[in-house]
Every structure is written in structure tokens, then in C-alpha cells.
Amino acid sequence: MFSKTDDKSTVDPDQQALFEHAQLRINQKKRLNLHFVLFLVGCVFLIVLNVVLGYGSEFTPFNTPWFVWAILIWAFLFLVHALNVLFSQKFMGKQWEEKQRTKLVEKQKKKIAQLQEQVEKEFPPPFEAGLKKKE
Numbered sequence: 001m002f003s004k005t006d007d008k009s010t011v012d013p014d015q016q017a018l019f020e021h022a023q024l025r026i027n028q029k030k031r032l033n034l035h036f037v038l039f040l041v042g043c044v045f046l047i048v049l050n051v052v053l054g055y056g057s058e059f060t061p062f063n064t065p066w067f068v069w070a071i072l073i074w075a076f077l078f079l080v081h082a083l084n085v086l087f088s089q090k091f092m093g094k095q096w097e098e099k100q101r102t103k104l105v106e107k108q109k110k111k112i113a114q115l116q117e118q119v120e121k122e123f124p125p126p127f128e129a130g131l132k133k134k135e
Contacts, residue, residue: 017094021094028085029085031085032081032082032085032086035078035081036078039074039075039078042074043071043074046067046070046071047067049067050065050066050067051065051067
């Protein structure tokens with residue numbers, strides 16, 4: 001309790017990054033599972049609401065009960081969520097982000113260098129201007 005040793009963690013930064021990425025993926029999959037459970041419960045609720053209780057039974061676009069359309073739209077949104085979690089994270093994961101980041105940084109460095117050259121051409125430093133006149 002009163003020792004002079006530091007309680008600082010000696011976790012490797014790479015290990016920390018891997019741990020954070022794993023925690024992020026776990027949370028994404030957890031939310032996807034929750035979305036699936038809510039989708040199932042919601043579908044049952046919509047069916048019971050329309051079929052058993054008769055709510056909105058007069059509203060049938062294209063001769064299809066409204067709850068079918070609601071379930072199809074929700075299923076599409078769930079599918080987009082699932083594809084995002086399961087597939088796009090692999091294609092657009094950490095490596096993709098790092099590659100895009102380095103590409104944008106290089107592009108910004110080139111633009112800054114071009115602007116610097118343009119400024120030096122238009123407004124040369126006074127010391128260099130004096131040297132050029134003497135030569």
C-alpha cells in the first residue's frame with residue numbers, strides 16, 4: 001500500500017491496440033445479436049398487433065398486410081447491419097483505415113510542399129534576393 005513501486009502497466013502498445021480492436025468487435029457482435037433478438041420480438045409483436053388484435057387490418061397496400069412491409073423494411077435494415085459488422089469490417093478494418101490515413105497525409109504533404117514552392121517563387125526571402133542580384 002505504501003510501497004514506492006509504481007503500479008504503471010507495462011502493456012505493449014501493439015497488444016493494447018489488439019485488445020481494443022477485439023473489444024470493439026465484441027461490442028459490435030453483441031449489438032448485432034441484440035438487434036436480431038429485437039427484430040424477432042418486434043416481428044411477433046407486429047403480427048399479433050395486426051392479426052390477433054386487428055389493428056390496421058383495413059390498410060393493405062398491394063393486397064398485402066402492412067405488417068409484412070414493416071417486417072421487410074426491418075429485415076433489410078438488419079441485413080445491412082449484419083453485413084456491416086460481419087463483412088465490411090474485414091474489408092474496411094484497421095489496415096484499410098491506416099492505409100487511407102497514410103495516403104491522405106502524403107497527399108497533404110505534397111500540397112503543402114507545392115504551396116511552399118509557389119510562395120518561395122512569388123516572394124523570395126530578402127537574403128536570397130540580395131545574393132541573386134550580386135551574382
